[in-house]
Structures are given as structure tokens and as C-alpha cells.
Amino acid sequence: MLRNERLRLFVGTALPPLLANDLHERISSLLPASSDYRITPTAQLHVTAMFIGNRDPTLLPSIRERVAHVASITDPITITHGRIFSMPKRSPYMAWVRFRPHKALTTLHHALANALGSPPSVYVPYWPHITLARGNGALSLPQSNEDIVEQFHIDCLTLFRSHRDPGGSQHSVIEQWPLERCV
Helix, strand or coil, X not given: CCCCCCEEEEEEEECCHHHXXXXXXXXXXXXXXXXXXXXXXXXXXXXEEEEEEEECHHHHHHHHHHHHHHHHCCCCEEEEEEEEEEECCCCCXXXXXXXXXXXXXXXXXXXXXXXXXXXXXXXXXXXXXXXXXXXXXXXXXXXXXXXXXXXXXXXXXXXEEEEEECCEEEEEEEEEEECCCCC
């Protein structure tokens, strides 16, 4: 690791391969072949619980411990009604599967923010989503009321490191913990 290098970290849950492949096929069919949009590779698809940001590598043991603690006091969460959206609403440049907000996921998001000393999302409620593609210009996808993911079960938290490279961000797993509230 280079001197003064910082780790770009987030907490989330990776998608199972069958779901990731299905979503990859769906977004590929919706984007034009000559698109300036980069489709997220299937192995990189995830639902984010908390973006931590750039941190000093010496903080990694503490971050691991804090995420493990939050996971140990959190029940599994099922999010529902995942639909494809162009995001953000103004000047969209990303394709998301956006789920209905869930009180338990918003609570988890805030618990992670408090434990890690990171600011929570400014959006209330917290909108769970999967980023399918991103680009440099306006993205307009046909809006549908169809749930393409009826439900997604979040039963673990994964601490990811995100590496930026010319082809886009690449995520690698640092550690994973089951959600298992200790009673």
C-alpha cells in the first residue's frame, strides 16, 4: 500500500449469482448497443447499507469490529418491490433497481453511521438500491410498475473496498458477517 493511501470503503450485501445474471441481462436489453453507459459487472452488484468513504488503513481493525458489532445486533431484513429507475430524478445518469424503503434498513443504515462516525444519507427514508449502470449523459429508461425483484433478503453485511480504475469501480470483499441479533 502506498504511503498516505486511503481505503474507499462501504458496507453492503452482494447479490446471489442467479439474480445478478438476470439483472445484468435486463439492463443490457434496455440500454442501446452504442450506449455511453458502463453496465455494472455481475460480480459487483450489491445493495449498499452504508457508504463509509475514504479512511486511513490504520482504522480498518476498528471499522471491522464496529461493523461486526452492528451485524450481531441486527435481524435479517427483506426488502421488496424492486423496480428499474433512472436516477437521480434530475439529470439521471444511473440505472437502479430501487426497492421500497424499509424501516429496519433505515435503522441499520443509521446504526452503521453512528458506529462508524460517518454521516448518514441525507435521504430519508433511506432508499435501498442496486446500481445497474452509470454513464456520462442523460439516461432515460422506460418506467414500469413491474417488480423485477419481488424481494431481496439481506442476511449478512459485507465490508467492501472499492478501487477506482479507468473501467469503473471494482469492489473486493474485506470481511462478511451474518445478521444475527443476539437475544
